[in-house]
Amino acid sequence: MNKTMLALMLGALAGTAAAQSNVTVYGIVDMALVRESGGVATTTKLTSGVEAGSRLGFKGSEDLGGGLSAIFLVENGFQSDTGALGQGGLLFGRQAYVGLQSKSVGTLSLGRQYTPQYLAVAAVDPFGSGTAGDTKNLMASTGNSASRMDNAVKYTSPVLNGFNAELVYGAGEVAGDSTAGRQFGGALAYVSGPLLVRLAHHNRNNDTATVKNTSAAKNAVLTALYDFGVAKAHFAYGVDKGVNSALPRNLANPFGYAVAPTPSTDSDVVLVGVTVPQGVATWIASYIRKNDKTAFNQDAQQLAAGYRYYLSKRTDLYAVYAYIRNRNGAGYTAGSAIEGGTGNRGLNLGIRHIF
Numbered sequence: 001m002n003k004t005m006l007a008l009m010l011g012a013l014a015g016t017a018a019a020q021s022n023v024t025v026y027g028i029v030d031m032a033l034v035r036e037s038g039g040v041a042t043t044t045k046l047t048s049g050v051e052a053g054s055r056l057g058f059k060g061s062e063d064l065g066g067g068l069s070a071i072f073l074v075e076n077g078f079q080s081d082t083g084a085l086g087q088g089g090l091l092f093g094r095q096a097y098v099g100l101q102s103k104s105v106g107t108l109s110l111g112r113q114y115t116p117q118y119l120a121v122a123a124v125d126p127f128g129s130g131t132a133g134d135t136k137n138l139m140a141s142t143g144n145s146a147s148r149m150d151n152a153v154k155y156t157s158p159v160l161n162g163f164n165a166e167l168v169y170g171a172g173e174v175a176g177d178s179t180a181g182r183q184f185g186g187a188l189a190y191v192s193g194p195l196l197v198r199l200a201h202h203n204r205n206n207d208t209a210t211v212k213n214t215s216a217a218k219n220a221v222l223t224a225l226y227d228f229g230v231a232k233a234h235f236a237y238g239v240d241k242g243v244n245s246a247l248p249r250n251l252a253n254p255f256g257y258a259v260a261p262t263p264s265t266d267s268d269v270v271l272v273g274v275t276v277p278q279g280v281a282t283w284i285a286s287y288i289r290k291n292d293k294t295a296f297n298q299d300a301q302q303l304a305a306g307y308r309y310y311l312s313k314r315t316d317l318y319a320v321y322a323y324i325r326n327r328n329g330a331g332y333t334a335g336s337a338i339e340g341g342t343g344n345r346g347l348n349l350g351i352r353h354i355f
Contacts, residue, residue, distance in 0.1 A: 023060035029080050030054050032318075032350025034132075036334065039254040039343030048080040049338040051130040051318055051352045055086075055094055061101065071109070072098045077338070086338060095148070107156040116166040116187030117202035117219055118147040124196070124223040124234045126273035126286045130337030132322035132346030133304030138290040138332055139238055139269045140219050140246045149183050162192045172205065180207035194227035206243050215265075217245040234273035234286065241266050246290075249340030250333045261331030266293040282308045284320070290332065298330035306348075314355065320348045 032050035036043045048054045057075035064070055075094035077086030087093025097111030118129075127133040129147075136147075149170040157165045165188050172181025187200035199222050206214040221238040240246040246264045253260040273286030284306040292298045306320035322334040324344040334346030 022062065023058065025056075025058055026355065027056040028052050028054055028352060028354050030337075030350065030352040031080055032336075032348045034336065035347040036341055036343045036345070038324075038345040039333070040256045041342070043342050046081055047336070047339065048082075049077070049086065049130075050132075050336040050348050050350050051316075051320075052128065053077050053086060053094065053130075053338045054080040057094070064100075067102055067104060069101045070098070071101050071107070097152075097154075099154075103158060106158050107154075109154050109156075111152065112148055112150050113152045113154050113168070114147055115149055115183075115202055116168060116185050117200045117221060119166075120187050120189075120198040120200035120221055120223045121236060121238070122147075123198060124225045124236055124271070124273075126232075126234050126275050126284045127304065127306060127320065131304075131306060131318065131320040131348050131350075132334040132336060132341070133284070133286055133302075133306055133320050134322075134335055134337065135236070135271055135286075135288065137249060137322070137324060137334055137341070138288045138300055138302050139221075139236065139271060140240050152183075159191070162190050164189050172207075174207075174209050177207065177209070179205050180209065180212075181205060194229075196225040198223045204244070215242040217242040219245055230276070232275045234271065234275070236269075236271040238269045240264065240268070248331045248333065249335050250331070250342065253331060254333055254342050255326070255331055255344070257329050257331070259329065261298060261329055262294075262296050264290075264292040264294055264296070264298060267291055268293070280310045282310075284308065290330075292328075292330070297328050299327045300330045300332045301325045302332075302334070315351070315353045318348065318350050318352065320346075322346045 030049050030052050034045050034047050055075055055077050059073040062070045074092045074096045076092050077094040097109045097113050099109030101107040121135055122129040125135045152168050152170040154168040167186045170183035174180035182205045185202035187198055189198045201220045204217045218241045223236040226233045243265055246267050269290045271288045276283040286304050288302040290300040302324045304322035308316050308318045310316045324332050324334055326332055333341035335341035
């Protein structure tokens with residue numbers, strides 16, 4: 001049924017794109033050879049969405065007059081190795097929203113969207129929030145280690161003197177309880193020449209229809225990027241507090257410990273990284289330190305290095321290696337843009353095409 005719905009919807013949208021010049025069809029196809037080791041078993045596979053999740057999207061706008069426009073975006077994630085739908089089988093699981101945009105007032109959008117917390121981290125991740133060097137391996141994207149939120153109302157302000165802000169609210173939609181599952185967050189950004197700085201926060205209520213009185217997951221992060229021309233310097237500092245604030249990406253005890261790792265409820269994390277362009281290529285490296293402040297003291301450190309070679313503006317080849325040192329039974333794994341990984345070491349050799 002999902003495949004039939006997808007075919008019908010894509011056909012309708014393609015017809016709209018042909019009729020209106022302000023509708024854009026875009027996407028990414030990403031494939032890589034992946035080797036994961038250090039866990040219970042070594043895995044070698046051909047997989048999709050390593051550097052960036054494979055996707056097909058449609059976006060557009062309509063001029064309503066007076067500087068106001070209607071906007072929309074729907075983005076499907078898929079596995080290019082199997083053709084299956086991504087994001088757990090959701091039709092437009094990457095993003096799906098509609099809204100109004102004004103150059104003087106800002107943008108109001110409603111639907112499934114990225115959190116300001118995730119966008120702040122992704123903006124300074126040397127690996128672009130993908131490959132085995134992904135910041136998500138140790139740095140939480142939001143309170144539930146996801147990058148998107150459902151039922152979201154987001155406001156994005158215009159840029160004024162280099163500053164702009166984002167505010168977002170996501171209803172939990174639990175009958176009889178307006179706070180259960182509720183999420184809210186925001187970010188303040190500043191851009192001036194080669195400098196980009198963002199301060200972001202996210203809060204998620206862990207209560208459900210049946211589980212009550214659990215602590216909220218709270219995440220805050222300060223990120224910065226500075227372009228020296230010959231190289232870019234990347235930095236992030238995050239603080240994660242509360243249940244589900246810093247979940248490992250793989251919860252299946254991939255290292256086979258007698259006692260499974262315990263997700264931290266009080267931690268901080270630091271990222272430093274560098275990207276060095278060299279003609280049509282770029283060298284990439286990062287270091288991340290996770291400091292677990294609970295009694296378990298399950299710290300971790302990640303080292304990652306990579307090389308990206310551009311065959312054209314839209315096609316690149318990449319090679320990345322990452323190693324995570326887990327301490328005191330920590331269970332962090334080297335994943336990718338869409339997968340959590342199965343071991344503390346990951347090697348990626350891939351190709352990405354953007355259209």
